[in-house]
Amino acid sequence: MSLPPAIEPLRCTNPDCLLPEGGACARAAEFDDPTLECPLLARQDGLAQDLSQLQEALRERLNDTEDKPPLPNTDAAPWSGRHLDEHTTEQLLWRSPARVIAVMGPHNAGKTSYLASLFLQLSNRQCRQLPYRFASSQSLFGMHEILDKIRAWDQSADRGTAAEEPVGQREIIAHTPKQSGLLHFMHLGLRPAAHSDNRHIDVLLSDVAGEYFTEHASRENPEMQAFLARCDGFLIVADTGKLVGKRGRQHDAEIARIIRRVTDLTKQAPARKRAVALCLCKYDLVVDQDHLPPAPEQRAERTAWGPVGDRARKIWTALDQLRPAMPVRIFPVSAFPRRPSGGQPVGVDAPLAYLMQHLDARTPWPRPVQPVPEGCSSFLAMRRWSDQP
Amino acid sequence: MSDGKILALLGGPASGKSTYLGALADALEDGRLAQLELVGLPGDARALEHLTEPLLDGHYPQRTKAGQRLDIDAHLRAHPAPNSAAAPVDVQLRVGDYDGEEVERLFRDRARGWSDEWRARASADGLLLFLRPRAIRPLVRTGGGDQLSEAERWQYLAGVLDTQTARPTPGRPPSIEDSPEAAFGPGELLDEEIPAPPPARPGQPVHIPTVLAVIELLQFMRHARGLAPGERPAPGTMRVAILVAAWDAASEWHKRGASVYVGETMPLLVDYLWSNFHERDVLCFGLSSTGGDLNDPDYRARYLDDGARGYATWRAGTSNVERSTDLSVPLRWALFGDPALVAQDPARP
Numbered sequence: 001m002s003l004p005p006a007i008e009p010l011r012c013t014n015p016d017c018l019l020p021e022g023g024a025c026a027r028a029a030e031f032d033d034p035t036l037e038c039p040l041l042a043r044q045d046g047l048a049q050d051l052s053q054l055q056e057a058l059r060e061r062l063n064d065t066e067d068k069p070p071l072p073n074t075d076a077a078p079w080s081g082r083h084l085d086e087h088t089t090e091q092l093l094w095r096s097p098a099r100v101i102a103v104m105g106p107h108n109a110g111k112t113s114y115l116a117s118l119f120l121q122l123s124n125r126q127c128r129q130l131p132y133r134f135a136s137s138q139s140l141f142g143m144h145e146i147l148d149k150i151r152a153w154d155q156s157a158d159r160g161t162a163a164e165e166p167v168g169q170r171e172i173i174a175h176t177p178k179q180s181g182l183l184h185f186m187h188l189g190l191r192p193a194a195h196s197d198n199r200h201i202d203v204l205l206s207d208v209a210g211e212y213f214t215e216h217a218s219r220e221n222p223e224m225q226a227f228l229a230r231c232d233g234f235l236i237v238a239d240t241g242k243l244v245g246k247r248g249r250q251h252d253a254e255i256a257r258i259i260r261r262v263t264d265l266t267k268q269a270p271a272r273k274r275a276v277a278l279c280l281c282k283y284d285l286v287v288d289q290d291h292l293p294p295a296p297e298q299r300a301e302r303t304a305w306g307p308v309g310d311r312a313r314k315i316w317t318a319l320d321q322l323r324p325a326m327p328v329r330i331f332p333v334s335a336f337p338r339r340p341s342g343g344q345p346v347g348v349d350a351p352l353a354y355l356m357q358h359l360d361a362r363t364p365w366p367r368p369v370q371p372v373p374e375g376c377s378s379f380l381a382m383r384r385w386s387d388q389p
Numbered sequence: 390m391s392d393g394k395i396l397a398l399l400g401g402p403a404s405g406k407s408t409y410l411g412a413l414a415d416a417l418e419d420g421r422l423a424q425l426e427l428v429g430l431p432g433d434a435r436a437l438e439h440l441t442e443p444l445l446d447g448h449y450p451q452r453t454k455a456g457q458r459l460d461i462d463a464h465l466r467a468h469p470a471p472n473s474a475a476a477p478v479d480v481q482l483r484v485g486d487y488d489g490e491e492v493e494r495l496f497r498d499r500a501r502g503w504s505d506e507w508r509a510r511a512s513a514d515g516l517l518l519f520l521r522p523r524a525i526r527p528l529v530r531t532g533g534g535d536q537l538s539e540a541e542r543w544q545y546l547a548g549v550l551d552t553q554t555a556r557p558t559p560g561r562p563p564s565i566e567d568s569p570e571a572a573f574g575p576g577e578l579l580d581e582e583i584p585a586p587p588p589a590r591p592g593q594p595v596h597i598p599t600v601l602a603v604i605e606l607l608q609f610m611r612h613a614r615g616l617a618p619g620e621r622p623a624p625g626t627m628r629v630a631i632l633v634a635a636w637d638a639a640s641e642w643h644k645r646g647a648s649v650y651v652g653e654t655m656p657l658l659v660d661y662l663w664s665n666f667h668e669r670d671v672l673c674f675g676l677s678s679t680g681g682d683l684n685d686p687d688y689r690a691r692y693l694d695d696g697a698r699g700y701a702t703w704r705a706g707t708s709n710v711e712r713s714t715d716l717s718v719p720l721r722w723a724l725f726g727d728p729a730l731v732a733q734d735p736a737r738p
Contacts (some may be wrong), residue, residue, distance in 0.1 A: 077495065077503045077609060078503070078609055078612045078613075081496070081605060095617075120595050120596075120597065120598075121595075122657075123596075123597075123598040123656065123657040124586065124589070124595065124596055124598075124656055124657075125585050125586055125656040125657075125659075125660065126586075126588065126589055128536070133660040133663060134657055134660040134661055134664065135618060135619045135660070135661065135664035135665065136608060136618035136619065136661070136664070136665070137608075140601050140604060140605050140608075141496060141601075141605065143601070144496070144601045144602075147597050147598070147601075150597065151597050154597075189618045189619060191619055191663075191664040199619070200617070200618050200619025200620070200664070202618075283543075284546050287543055287546055287547045288548070289547050289549045291547075292540070292543050292544065292549075293540075293543055332543070334546065337546055340595035340596075340597060341594040341595070342592075342594065343591055343592050343593070343594070343595075344542070344589050344590070344591050344592075344593060344595060345595070346539065346542045346543055346546060346591075347539055347542075347543075350539070
């Protein structure tokens with residue numbers, strides 16, 4: 001990632017940064033050379049990193065010392081409630097070690113529908129595989145807007161279809177515009193369901209236009225690569241209906257190239273622990289009594305997936321190259337097999353539960369092993385069984 | 390007199406705030422509340438009149454108009470519990486009623502509306518959160534232990550499985566590897582937890598949550614108090630009483646209680662409160678301010694003849710659902726906690 005040179009003497013808006021004082025960058029773990037890569041350092045193109053610097057820069061540009069910028073709005077809500085932009089994301093990353101998950105896939109693969117369905121399942125406490133409960137969100141209003149569209153779609157009476165009718169390939173949620181930018185996240189605050197665990201975990205799920213991934217798959221985009229380098233997990237969304245359809249080979253190649261871009265990251269930072277979940281979304285379009293998804297222990301085998309596996313050769317080849325570098329699992333998902341009033345989704349929480357298992361892995365303290373003397377009696381002898389694996 | 394306690398009433402449009410305040414004020418003026426007394430009228434008592442006058446005629450108070458504020462500032466004397474050895478506490482009760490659409494406006498228009506009044510509510514000692522279901526959702530009838538596996542749900546989509554006759558797949562027994570609670574049992578705190586909704590069957594509808602605006606408001610208020618997400622305030626410093634209004638219309642849920650109703654119909658709100666407040670600082674009440682529907686002519690006639698019949702119900706621990714005709718119970722619980730919960734407290738003649 002190429003950024004303008006840093007202004008000397010160094011100035012950084014991160015209060016924990018010691019770089020201006022000759023110490024270490026607060027985000028040294030993320031960058032090989034913070035003076036070249038950290039976006040928080042003030043840089044020579046004149047763009048300020050905080051409000052006061054921006055105001056000063058604006059004044060200079062206007063060449064009018066009496067032209068004061070407007071006072072901050074004291075009546076405004078603490079946050080916008082929409083998808084997090086770059087500035088809000090950076091603030092949140094300062095506050096906590098958030099888990100950043102890139103939701104990747106081409107246009108109309110089902111990324112936003114998946115996120116909406118996931119939120120609905122979490123809202124209704126139906127995420128049985130996810131051992132967390134909802135604790136907070138700074139993008140509730142953004143989610144509210146998406147749910148309003150889903151509600152309107154569900155209640156529309158002119159479609160002539162019953163609620164139990166399959167949704168098929170109909171577009172449920174409008175396409176995420178490319179103008180929303182690359183750093184466009186949905187925020188979820190989760191709390192472990194176990195009472196003994198008192199943590200609050202921020203999870204950022206990207207909701208980015210599919211064109212970005214398609215373009216990056218064809219030609220490496222440094223901005224996209226820098227974004228992916230900061231992610232802890234990858235949720236790759238493939239359209240199963242398209243995979244078995246007329247453009248299946250193209251879709252297979254597209255997804256495979258996206259997977260390979262993720263594999264490239266492991267070469268840059270091989271020690272960093274990440275995980276990948278491949279979601280075969282819209283799986284309801286292919287499922288029937290002869291083509292049920294394979295059991296979890298068989299899902300790594302392409303041949304276990306029947307006609308879906310037959311059309312996904314490039315994807316499996318790319319996954320085989322990715323597997324040595326990071327854990328991968330494949331999930332069949334149906335975010336909206338019916339309209340919401342007609343039935344439940346299937347498999348929506350499993351990919352996130354798998355990623356969180358890796359992103360929130362905690363190594364338990366090793367149990368101390370105390371030898372039990374031979375020939376001992378009573379209580380000491382009873383301990384012997386617990387030492388066995 | 391001790392420092393005034395502040396209680397904040399929150400709720401969306403037509404959630405029952407005005408009716409509750411009116412019924413409470415009427416009971417205070419009549420002296421019908423055993424544990425709460427009105428010591429002195431406020432200088433400007435028009436707010437009280439606005440709320441109580443319609444009830445005296447058997448009508449609901451008019452909904453608070455857009456942008457209108459009704460501030461009740463009353464000097465009360467509160468007893469935490471009947472026959473309590475503790476001395477009564479003088480309380481300056483400041484309750485503001487507001488137009489419920491304001492919550493929706495604040496949710497949508499982030500640029501303005503988060504006023505000093507809202508910030509003042511954020512420092513309240515207790516919150517009374519009014520929820521009125523737009524439609525009382527019927528009780529979900531499910532068989533015992535009917536958690537279908539993911540494989541069975543795919544079979545259902547494929548048309549292979551009939552969920553009415555399917556027998557659920559037994560899961561593996563819990564172990565200490567999952568969580569301590571799985572191995573050793575729930576423990577005391579979980580007795581008071583609002584129960585989770587049952588697993589949804591494949592053909593059941595997906596419910597779209599309607600409480601996002603209220604959750605966002607609670608997030609704003611906690612932010613104003615300097616609480617980080619997930620940080621629980623010290624026990625007893627910020628209690629949240631959830632009042633399900635018009636409880637008389639939800640007869641099907643009476644036996645199971647308001648906490649079960651809230652747990653099954655508003656699980657997102659329940660999760661948010663569980664994550665951000667101590668369990669003992671959250672309690673669900675079923676509230677009927679008037680005891681029945683005043684729009685029903687027969688009930689209205691009985692209401693005018695026999696006087697007020699409002700009541701509040703709650704479930705404390707795993708015991709039965711408790712009930713009291715003392716409408717001040719939710720308010721006093723928000724101030725004093727569990728000692729204020731007394732069932733079947735007889736009203737004064």
